[in-house]
Amino acid sequence: MPVWQRIYEEINDPGFVILCAAQDTGGEAAAGPIFDAANATFIQVVDPDHIISSAFNFVNVPSAAWVDEQGKIVRIDEGTYSKLHELGEGDTKISFGTDVYSVALKDWVAKGSDSAYVQSAKTVTGNIRQHSSDQLKADAAFRLGNLFRTHGYADKAEHYWDLARSLNPDSVNFIRQNLTLSEEGSAGETFRDLMGDYVKSGKDYYRPLDIQSPLQPKDEDR
Secondary structure, X not given: OHHHHHHHHHHOOOOOOOEEEEOOOXXXXXXXXXXXXXXXXXXXXXXXXXXXXXHHOOXXXXXXXXXXXXXXXXXEEEOOOOOEEEEOOHHHOEEEEOOOHHHHHHHHHHHHHHOOOOOOHHHHHHHOXXXXXXXXXXXXXXXXHHHHHHOOOHHHHHHHHHHHHHHOOOOHHXXXXXXXXXXXXXXXXXXXXXXXXXXXXXXXXXXXXXXXXXXXXXXXXX
């Protein structure tokens, strides 16, 4: 979050807006302190029911969509970190993130539709994961679980959260949301082990970015 604030200040373009949506059932109480600590001056909203993730079928955060002045989505990506990150030490150290995404973003803000990082309508559509019937049921179960939790029905909340995860086991959002209620939090040992399992199995944690280098953008969509 602080890095995105720095990038926002570096771009310093009145026509550019960051809308950051925290996917957290804890609401303002959970997400507010994170925004406050970053001294963020861009738009910040809290999305307790993961409505935005559901609309784009984002399976994890951070993910992002670029929207132009006409309201058209011109790029959509998963794993949109502001920089490279590392967790752990020694043999257990895991690296994640990218140092190219923010460069591509700045290029788009500067060049608009002439940016080589703008995707075709076909690519944007293809990068939005299609919802299966079970995924739609999972989203409904997740929100129902949130409603029960809000009103103090913990057992029913757990039942519907478990149902959501069983219907959509690929949703890391669901897994991490559950971890926020544990002592270790959403970025603790369980999450690091999950990331390690993805790496070992050769499974993509996010859909890979089609940005090879900030100096050599792909132009197949132009």
